[in-house]
Amino acid sequence: MVRLSLVLPPKPDDRWDLAKQMGVTDAVIHPLEIGDGKTDWSYDDLLGTKNWLENAGLSFTVLEGSVPLSDRVRLGLEGRDEDLAVFKEFIRNCGRLDIPVVCYDWMAGVRWARTGAHVEERGGSLTTEFDIGKVSGGPEFDVADVSHEQLWEAYKHFVTEVGPVAEEAGVKLGLHPDDPPRESVRGIPRIATSVENYDRILDMYDSEYHGVTFCQGNFTAMGADIPEAVRQFGDRIHFAHFRDVRGDADRFVETWHDNGPTDMQAAMNAFVDVGFDGPVRPDHVPTMAGEDNSNPGYHTKGRLFAIGYMRGLLESAEGSR
Numbered sequence: 001m002v003r004l005s006l007v008l009p010p011k012p013d014d015r016w017d018l019a020k021q022m023g024v025t026d027a028v029i030h031p032l033e034i035g036d037g038k039t040d041w042s043y044d045d046l047l048g049t050k051n052w053l054e055n056a057g058l059s060f061t062v063l064e065g066s067v068p069l070s071d072r073v074r075l076g077l078e079g080r081d082e083d084l085a086v087f088k089e090f091i092r093n094c095g096r097l098d099i100p101v102v103c104y105d106w107m108a109g110v111r112w113a114r115t116g117a118h119v120e121e122r123g124g125s126l127t128t129e130f131d132i133g134k135v136s137g138g139p140e141f142d143v144a145d146v147s148h149e150q151l152w153e154a155y156k157h158f159v160t161e162v163g164p165v166a167e168e169a170g171v172k173l174g175l176h177p178d179d180p181p182r183e184s185v186r187g188i189p190r191i192a193t194s195v196e197n198y199d200r201i202l203d204m205y206d207s208e209y210h211g212v213t214f215c216q217g218n219f220t221a222m223g224a225d226i227p228e229a230v231r232q233f234g235d236r237i238h239f240a241h242f243r244d245v246r247g248d249a250d251r252f253v254e255t256w257h258d259n260g261p262t263d264m265q266a267a268m269n270a271f272v273d274v275g276f277d278g279p280v281r282p283d284h285v286p287t288m289a290g291e292d293n294s295n296p297g298y299h300t301k302g303r304l305f306a307i308g309y310m311r312g313l314l315e316s317a318e319g320s321r
Helices: 014-021 043-055 071-075 080-096 148-169 195-203 216-222 226-236 264-273 300-319
Strands: 003-008 026-029 032-035 038-040 059-064 101-104 116-120 126-131 172-175 210-215 237-242 245-247 251-254 279-282
Touching: 003 014, 003 059, 003 300, 014 300, 026 043, 026 279, 043 059, 043 080, 059 279, 071 080, 071 148, 080 148, 101 237, 148 172, 148 195, 148 210, 172 237, 195 210, 195 226, 210 216, 210 226, 216 226, 216 237, 216 245, 216 251, 226 237, 226 264, 237 264, 264 300, 279 300
Parallel strands: 003 026, 003 279, 026 059, 059 101, 101 172, 172 210, 210 237, 237 279
Antiparallel strands: 032 038, 116 126, 126 251, 245 251
């Protein structure tokens, strides 16, 4: 069944209590940043986080965010196999700790791109935007000679190397779409940009452990029909981000979950209809009154609203079957 989940900090605070008070026990963890651009995803750190969560009545359901996947791997550059060895050991550690899902991305150089974080939505709440017309500058490093086909080759190399490790470890890999899902950003090519490209991605390694993080906002920006895409990918969806945007891959703004163009009831119905048995979390919520917008999309009040809204949709979807 669909399991509502939340991004929670790796150390306890009142957000852990709020999650449990809302009936949410599936935790999505972003590993701690420990300085100099490094993230602590060591076995001991993950074990400590898992024990802490379980002692509090929560489950470590998804690890997402800054996983140890380098741009040398994404771009197929020299040294990628050395970096792949690190990622494989990371996946083995997740398996040893029974962390069932890892969310990762294939965005080299420029990751999640936004050009504004103070766009007014309903009642003066604040959301983020992307506008390609406001993007300036070049890539962070020289990738002028990297083509889309090189990214495809690099991805095939990655998944054929890592797929068997994930299967053996019992860890499901969910590829997040490129955000925004454009052919390139600042000259750096991207490939996780369309439903058709995801078909090609999934065909590269046909395994229940190689699948999709179904981020609704990105698939909406691709122009996809959300319920249809959920039904198409079916059991290859390992994790979902429930969100909406208004616009396309060149220009969009985040919306309230109940104030965008997508039929969110139809989307939830599709997850129930395909028998999705995994975590779904609210994503990129508006910043509300009294919040400082220091972490756009991830403040607490909007997520409280989103969980209540999603729970209502889920109860309706399950009741209509």
